Amino acid sequence: MAVFVFSRITNPESRSTCPFSRPTTDDLIPKHQNTKHQLTPSIFITFSSATPASCLYFFLMDIRSQFPYWIEKKSPHFARAQAVSSDIAYDVVVVGAGVSGALIAHHLAARGVDVAVLDRRQPASASTAACTALVQYELDQPLTTIAKLHSLDHAEQAYRTCLSALDWLAAHIQTLDDHCDLAIRPTILLARKKRDLDPMQQEVATRNAAGIPVNWLDEQTLLDKYQIHRPGAIESSRSLELDPFRLTVATLNAAVNFGARVYAPAEVIRYDFDDTGVALQLSHGPVVRARNVIVANGYETPPFLRQGYGKLLSTWAVTSEPFDLQTYWPNRQMVWEWGQAYLYARTTPDNRLIFGGGDRRFTNAALRDALIPTKTATLTRHVQRMIPGLEVNPAYAWAGTFAETEDGMPYIGPHGDFPHTYVALGYGGNGVTFSIIAARILTGILCDDPEMRAPQPLFAFDR
Numbered sequence: 001m002a003v004f005v006f007s008r009i010t011n012p013e014s015r016s017t018c019p020f021s022r023p024t025t026d027d028l029i030p031k032h033q034n035t036k037h038q039l040t041p042s043i044f045i046t047f048s049s050a051t052p053a054s055c056l057y058f059f060l061m062d063i064r065s066q067f068p069y070w071i072e073k074k075s076p077h078f079a080r081a082q083a084v085s086s087d088i089a090y091d092v093v094v095v096g097a098g099v100s101g102a103l104i105a106h107h108l109a110a111r112g113v114d115v116a117v118l119d120r121r122q123p124a125s126a127s128t129a130a131c132t133a134l135v136q137y138e139l140d141q142p143l144t145t146i147a148k149l150h151s152l153d154h155a156e157q158a159y160r161t162c163l164s165a166l167d168w169l170a171a172h173i174q175t176l177d178d179h180c181d182l183a184i185r186p187t188i189l190l191a192r193k194k195r196d197l198d199p200m201q202q203e204v205a206t207r208n209a210a211g212i213p214v215n216w217l218d219e220q221t222l223l224d225k226y227q228i229h230r231p232g233a234i235e236s237s238r239s240l241e242l243d244p245f246r247l248t249v250a251t252l253n254a255a256v257n258f259g260a261r262v263y264a265p266a267e268v269i270r271y272d273f274d275d276t277g278v279a280l281q282l283s284h285g286p287v288v289r290a291r292n293v294i295v296a297n298g299y300e301t302p303p304f305l306r307q308g309y310g311k312l313l314s315t316w317a318v319t320s321e322p323f324d325l326q327t328y329w330p331n332r333q334m335v336w337e338w339g340q341a342y343l344y345a346r347t348t349p350d351n352r353l354i355f356g357g358g359d360r361r362f363t364n365a366a367l368r369d370a371l372i373p374t375k376t377a378t379l380t381r382h383v384q385r386m387i388p389g390l391e392v393n394p395a396y397a398w399a400g401t402f403a404e405t406e407d408g409m410p411y412i413g414p415h416g417d418f419p420h421t422y423v424a425l426g427y428g429g430n431g432v433t434f435s436i437i438a439a440r441i442l443t444g445i446l447c448d449d450p451e452m453r454a455p456q457p458l459f460a461f462d463r
Contacts, residue, residue: 068129069319069354069396070245078123078249080256081264084286090116090261092446093280093290095268096297097123099131099244099432100424102251103172103439104294109258111447117252117260118280118288119297120267124248127298127431130400132317132354134334134346135169135240135432136187137162141408142203142338143210149407154458156210158409161455162433163212166240169436173242178250181243181349187334188217188226189234190386196338197232204234213237226333227387239334241346244432263288271302277420294422294442299401301425305415306403314368316375316399317356320392325351328390335386343382344429353392355383368399375399404428412438412459413445422446 078097092108094101097119108115117123139146139162146155173182191200204216215235217225222233252262270281271293280288295301299312325332325347336344337357345355358375362368376397384390405411405426412434415421422445424438437455444453457463 068245068398069348069352070129070131070243071125072396073243073350075243075246076249077125078252078262080253081123081262084118084263084266084282084284084288087287087289088116089289090114091290092116092292092294093118093278093288094294094296095119095280096295096300097121097248097252097262097264098126098128098296098298099124099248099251100296100298100427100435100438101294102248102255103435104296104424104442105260105262106172106251106255106258107439107443108446109255109260111443112259113446115255115260116288116290117255117262117264118266118268118282119262119264120283121265123252123262123264124245126300127400128244128248130317130398131244131431132344132346132356133242133244133432134187134336134344134429135166135242136236136334136430137166137212137238137433138187138189138236139408139430140404140428142199143212144199144203144206146407146409147206150463152206154463156212157455158458159207159210159212161437161458162430163238165433165436166238168440169240169432172251172436173247176247176250176254178246180247180250181241183241183332183349185239185241185332185334185346187236187239187336188222188228189236190222190228190335190337191231191233192337192339194231200232200234200338226331227328228335229386229388240432241332241334241348242432247432271418271421273418273420275419278418290420292420292422292446294424296424296438298425298427298431299403301423305418305421305423306425311361311404312401313359313361313404314399314401315356315359316372316379316397317354318376318379318394319348319396320353320355321395322351323353323392325353328387329353343379343386345383345386352395353383355379355392357382365401368401372397372399402428407463409463410434410438410459411461412441413456413461416461 091114094105094117097117101117105115105117143155143159173180204214207214217233217235219231222228267283268280269283272279277291278293332347334346336342343357345353376394403426410426412424415423422442427434440452441456
């Protein structure tokens with residue numbers, strides 16, 4: 001899950017401050033804590049010297065941004081958040097009110113579970129607002145690569161689960177009051193060089209043998225059908241395009257209708273574990289007690305919970321001004337590239353192009369953000385080279401940090417080291433897809449539904 005810093009390219013003189021204000025670091029870090037480790041100029045983590053069953057932390061991410069594209073569309077914000085004024089208790093508490101937390105809370109509340117959601121910000125205002133929402137079943141790692149890391153059966157099941165997740169998500173959206181700009185799109189996985197062709201054709205054969213239908217497009221067929229000039233491509237017929245901000249808000253509203261409660265701002269600064277549950281200490285005093293806690297706040301997952309699981313990378317993305325999609329992008333296909341640090345792109349209902357990539361393995365916020373102008377220019381050149389004659393004008397650009405695992409799959413399920421604690425993390429480039437999978441798996445575990453929890457071993461910590 002990525003957390004982004006935004007830059008509005010057009011009309012820079014008209015920038016306004018984000019309405020979701022936050023205190024300064026000096027205001028928030030408890031003065032009595034004596035173990036403070038600075039990771040970047042804007043991230044601080046504090047641990048107590050207590051027993052392993054009691055962890056105190058503070059994790060501040062710099063999200064001082066202007067309005068991302070999804071919010072710029074003037075979509076309604078979630079308006080039903082409450083304040084925590086005294087100690088409260090729930091069967092399940094979900095930490096994080098982004099798309100993952102919303103889907104998890106909705107699934108649980110629909111089953112009658114007494115569930116609450118906590119977030120230190122306005123719901124859907126962090127990673128979710130910055131999500132580019134190329135909702136695909138295809139993982140960051142090819143099926144053939146996952147088969148080598150685990151087994152062919154494991155890889156096939158993971159891909160099939162992600163394919164099913166698209167149907168689960170579409171069915172979920174049909175139950176909401178907002179359609180969320182949902183649309184089915186083809187996806188084109190592009191070769192960069194001719195040396196990519198053999199492993200990509202092997203990937204086509206492996207997926208088709210697994211019952212996951214894809215087509216191989218040679219250079220001429222790709223040019224004729226999509227106007228894209230590359231050595232070849234894998235064509236998939238089913239991906240989803242949607243508005244992740246509206247999806248989250250609509251899902252939270254539906255969860256509240258089922259009886260869930262959403263508390264924001266409500267910042268957890270301490271987790272205390274015992275045999276009966278978890279006590280969550282909030283920064284402004286109250287304690288929220290839970291029989292089980294689900295941590296679903298992405299990159300802001302407390303370090304003591306995510307230590308050793310995945311690595312952090314920086315990425316960059318751009319949204320264009322509206323342009324003539326009918327001429328240059330008539331199929332509204334999603335595109336991405338074979339290999340690492342790939343370029344990707346998708347369209348929007350108002351005829352823009354969202355594109356990004358160029359990932360690098362560092363997380364220093366100042367250095368990352370300083371590269372926004374250079375990365376914007378580079379990404380724009382690359383996407384324009386894809387289609388002869390295409391010209392796009394950047395309107396928004398941003399940078400962010402996200403977590404990636406070696407096999408391209410998330411970690412979903414019981415943490416193992418901490419009782420009554422479940423996590424959903426390490427999403428890489430498949431955030432929304434993995435969010436619906438996490439919602440079903442965790443609901444299946446907590447509600448004892450074997451069918452819903454069945455895929456969990458695929459994404460377990462000990463896989």
